[in-house]
Each structure stands twice: as C-alpha cells, then as structure tokens.
Amino acid sequence: MGTLDGRVAIITGAGRGIGREHALLFAREGASVVVNDLGGGNDGSGADSGPAQEVVDEIVAAGGKAVANTDNVASWDGAANLVREAIETFGGLHVLVNNAGILRDAFIASMDESQWDAVIAVHLKGHAAPLHHAAAYWKQLTKAGETVSASVINTASASGTFMPNAGQANYGAAKAGIAALTLVAADELERYGVRVNAIAPIARTRLTLATPGMGALFAAEVPEGEFDAFAPSNISPLVARLAAADCPLTGKVYAVQGGGISELAGWHDVSTIETDGPWTVDILRDRLG
Template sequence: MTGICKGRVVIVTGAGRGLGRAHALAFAAEGARVVVNDLGVGLDGASGGESPAEQVAAEIRASGGEAVAHGGDIATSEGAASLVHAALETYGRLDTLVNNAGFLRDRMLVNLDEDDWDAVMRVHLKGHFLPLKHAAAHWRAEAKAGRAVAARVVNTSSGAGLLGSVGQGNYSAAKAGILGLTAVAAAEMGRYGVQVNAIAPAARTRMTERTFAETMAAPGAGAFDAMAPENVSPLVVWLGSAASEGVTGRVFETEAGRITVMEGWRPGPTADKGARWEPAEAGETVRKLLAAAEEPGAVYGT
C-alpha cells in the first residue's frame, strides 16, 4: 500500500457490507481513519437486527487501522448531522465523504407501490443529499475561516441511473437524481476546496447477486473475480484522496479492471428554423435529426 490517504478522515455510508465495506477497508489500508456508517437493515430496508458497522470497524482496528462505527439513519437530518459530528468529535476533522448506502424494492411500474417509491428515493437520493449538506456546511465554514480545505465527495450512482433498468423505476430515478446532485454540488462547492464526483459501479453485492445472478456469479478457483466489490474501491480511494486534485463533476463507470469516463448528455444534431414550427413540420424535422443521431444505450433488462 502507498499510504495515499494517510492522515485523512473518511466517512463511508452503507459500509457494513458489499461495496461500502470494501471501500472502508481499502481506505483504512491506505492510512485513512474511517467512520463506518451502516443502519443494519435488510436488502429491502427492513430492520436487520444487527450492527455490521461495528463489525467492519472492529475488522479495521484488528488490522492496525483506526475506525469508529456509526449506526444512525443518514436519510434524516439528525442522523446525517450526527455522522459528520462523529468524524469531528472522534478525529477532529473530515476530509472525504463516500455516499454509498442504499437498498432495493424492485417492481414493474404498474405494480410499484407509492411506499416503495418513497423508500428507495429516501435512502438513495435523500441519503446522499443530507450527509453531503452537513459535510459541505462544515467545509464551507473551514474555508471561510481561512483554513485550507482539500475535501472530496464520492457519490454512488448506477448503470440504472445512466440507462434505466426494467423493474427498477424507483431505483433508476434515484440514481439518475444522484448524477444531477453531483453536478450541482461540484459547481457550488469548488470555491471552498471541495471536489465532488460519482461512480456507476458494477459488482457483486446483496442488491445484484440475485437480480443479475448469472453475471455476478463468482468464478472458479484461481480466476480473476471480475465482479468482486474490491475491484471498485481503488478508484474510490483515489477520488477520495488529495492526489485527485482537479478532478470534479465527473462520473465514472467502473467494474472488474475497467474504468470509463462517462460523457453524459451533450447536444447532438440540431435544427433551428428561427421561427415557430408547425407540429407536422417539427415531427418531420425530428425524424431527420434522429436519423443523424447516435442510438441511446439499451435499458438494462431489455
């Protein structure tokens, strides 16, 4: 290990299992002091009755690192504020926030209950916004007080947020919202020394191992485990370190040994009449523009 995060204090939400756990362990291995957040709920957000955050924190400490567990609900203002406070009270500073917490309640749209929509929006989108809000307020105060800030935020979106995923309308919408939040936060917080990026990872977790069972299956002994969550963590650690200076407002797809910079929505073929279109005329023009445009990526599950 290079110690790329030596001395930094890092919060990772949803760090009791899967990607979050892998991130927390990877940050600790690179010298970071880690606040391990996890509410300990089941795959659908129901109470899990255990504290995986403390288990991961204990694992880090057993390996010679520094970590503290936080079991609060980061989709509440009180829980998010207490998470930031835990870092400041325990370690006296906060350098990096990794927003990762989430769960699934998959249904086709016509069968998707309002409660399932709200629950997924709450944990993914509100659960990104509130920790970011409280961390950003701290960093802005530090910058205004004249103290140097080299803060980093890594948000977690998904291919479902980039392309959509059949049976995951709530999850896809929440993950797309995270991309918009990332762009705005990067623009607003850059002046205070805060960089904000997002990843769209693919890895074997509780949320994917059943939904995409064949793709996520572990390989035979000795083969590269392409879907291991640990493959995603090196990029997250680098983005969360001071070494990523100048990289902000970006989205990265990452899985196995591949990293892709996503280029997002950009203007494609355009027609400008300089006056109001008639409906039929607008339709004819749109068909010509579409013929010249690139096809969108396929929605997952189609």
C-alpha cells in the first residue's frame, strides 16, 4: 500500500530535476501521474517532448501509471488542457504540484522587459493557471454533492522568501508572489475540500547550477556512500506527504533542503512607532531615521 494509492496527480516541470523526482516517488507511492513538461531550455526557449516521455517510460517500466503532457502552463488554455487530460485519462484529479520554472537572471538596471515577463509568466502565471482550472473542477464536484479531498503543492523559493538573491528580481518577485498565492488559495479553497501548501526547496538542478555564485556549491562532488544534501530526491518525500489524503496541513510554506525542513512565516512586525496626532516629516526623521 502506497501513501498515494488511488490518487491522480499533475506535476508540472516534471521532466527533469526536482519535478522528475516528485513524479517517480508519486508513482512508487501509488499515484497515477500526469508528467507535464514543455521541454524547454533553462530560459524557457524551445520545446522537446522527450523529457516528459522519458519519465513516463521509466514509471511505466516500473509498473506505475503515467502519461506525458507538454502543454505550456503559462497559457490559460494550456493549463485547462492539462487539467482536462488528467481527468479524462485517469478519471479525476486529486493533487496538483506546481513546479515548472525557468531562469532569466539579470540585474534590475540591465534587465529587459522580455526577461521580466518570461519569468513572471512561467512561475507566477504558470502556478495560477493550473490552480484556477483545478480549483474550478473541485468546486464543481463539491457543488454537485461530492466529497473532495484534494491537495495543491506550490513551489516557492528561498530567493523569494528568506534569502533574496541579487540578479534575480524577476525570479524572487515571482516566488514571493507564489508564497502569497498559496496563503490566499488555502483560505479560499478550504470550503471545497482542498488544502494548499508551498515548499521553498534548495537542491541541485539545472537551474541552481546556473545561478551565479551558487553553481560551484551545488556542483561539489559527494563521496560515494555519503548523504548528498543537495540531491533533488530529498525534496520529494515532503511533497508526497502534503499530497496524501490523510494530511491535515494547509496554508503552510516549508523550506526544505537535505535533512532539514523549516516552516516559514511571512511579513511580521519587528518594531512599531506611534504618535498621538498626525505624522510629520520631522517626527519621522527623528523617530524612524
């Protein structure tokens, strides 16, 4: 018996890296998996059906159930087709793992519009569009009197939460938006039997290897037999747990890397100043700085 027996899961960006590990583990745990991946480069350019199909072939060869999908999750229509394929192929949908992402790093002063738009589209809209269509499906089931036990796991980042990274204004802004989207969705969708959480993973992927100043850290070789703290497979057990029907957690954001998992909290008061009357610029200079 697997922890995900009978559940149908969509995993975006599942052709490589962390998403691939999610798909393989989900299948081992009994889920039927829609392996979504456009198959583009690090910067989102191009398309290749190979990565998604290779993961499906590996799952099927091991006795699991999976189908490949190459829709663009940054497209409202593409996301609709993705959700539709899961339902038509496997008879329903219980889990959505939003994982797809790209990088187009640049410092703010030299970033062009296309670099900003592409990253916001793939990360933030690429989370919102599948979430919208999945949520509409679950709402419809609930309105029809069916009991829904669904889970969404979004992928934020340290760059957008607790460790802002110079050169990634577009990526960090998108990931911070994903964390906020998670909290709003958790509040909205609870009434339909849907839990929504997010992870902020740190692992060795083609994106982290391409991140300035971090590539050497992630590329360091680990002696055979020792624990590899940056292996992407370290991330997937948490995602599988959050996807399980008996998991009660919702509205959480977890940082996960190696053997460590930390629950993150958002903006909070660190200090407060008050006045009995209206603020003036002089008062603020003296009291705020």
